[in-house]
Amino acid sequence: MKERINNIKERIEKAAVECGRKPEDVTLVAVSKTIAARKIKEAFDCGCNIFGENYIQEAGKKIKELADIPISWHFIGHLQSNKAKYAVKLFDLIHSVDSVKLAKALNKEAAKINKVQNILIQVNISGEVTKSGTEADEAESIIKEISKFENVSIRGLMTMPPFFDNSEKVAPYFNGLYRLSKNIEKLDIKNVSMKRLSMGMTQDFEMAIKYGSTLVRIGTAIFGARNV
Numbered sequence: 088m089k090e091r092i093n094n095i096k097e098r099i100e101k102a103a104v105e106c107g108r109k110p111e112d113v114t115l116v117a118v119s120k121t122i123a124a125r126k127i128k129e130a131f132d133c134g135c136n137i138f139g140e141n142y143i144q145e146a147g148k149k150i151k152e153l154a155d156i157p158i159s160w161h162f163i164g165h166l167q168s169n170k171a172k173y174a175v176k177l178f179d180l181i182h183s184v185d186s187v188k189l190a191k192a193l194n195k196e197a198a199k200i201n202k203v204q205n206i207l208i209q210v211n212i213s214g215e216v217t218k219s220g221t222e223a224d225e226a227e228s229i230i231k232e233i234s235k236f237e238n239v240s241i242r243g244l245m246t247m248p249p250f251f252d253n254s255e256k257v258a259p260y261f262n263g264l265y266r267l268s269k270n271i272e273k274l275d276i277k278n279v280s281m282k283r284l285s286m287g288m289t290q291d292f293e294m295a296i297k298y299g300s301t302l303v304r305i306g307t308a309i310f311g312a313r314n315v
């Protein structure tokens with residue numbers, strides 16, 4: 088595990104340097120869905136301190152088990168509004184907010200615990216019907232709406248491009264999210280930051296870094312293939 092993690096960190100650093108970016112501007116989120124708590128602890132001991140989870144119930148159990156370790160937990164899966172109450176208690180950053188309705192629920196629950204919940208807006212940049220995320224041309228209006236909520240804070244955008252075995256093919260989608268974030272940044276919406284871009288997974292994180300990713304979400308390359 089140590090070797091895998093060091094290898095990933097080196098690749099992140101190299102990809103950043105190659106395109107003139109600072110390695111420390113790219114953060115590794117170790118994706119630990121379906122991975123047991125003891126494996127997460129092992130990855131923590133090997134230098135990972137941010138973990139991404141997809142399912143509230145599963146994450147809740149593991150977060151409880153690992154409560155005495157200083158891990159920052161991110162939520163990266165599809166979130167239903169009726170789970171907002173749990174999400175605000177468990178996660179430092181929620182990558183996958185794709186509707187005003189969900190943001191409103193998070194705002195309400197975050198207010199109850201006196202928290203400002205950091206979120207990213209998930210954008211369906213490819214427009215595939217099977218993908219979650221707000222449509223690219225709706226992102227601006229949704230962000231303006233959500234920016235009015237006092238207990239959520241938009242920090243940037245996230246996307247899941249279509250799957251290709253060739254990372255060249257995902258480049259246009261990464262570029263699309265990058266350009267969208269720049270366009271939204273120009274609007275200078277109050278309480279909205281576009282500093283973070285969550286894109287890139289095991290298959291394509293180097294390409295994502297080239298297009299400005301600041302959060303790469305990597306599971307398989309750290310923990311091996313998931314058997315579900």
Ligand SMILES: *Cc1c(COP(=O)(O)O)cnc(C)c1O
Binds near residue numbers: 247290
């Ligand atoms: C599972 C998952 C990942 C990690 O994918 P790998 O290919 O295992 O690196 C990243 N992002 C999201 C949203 C995921 O669900």
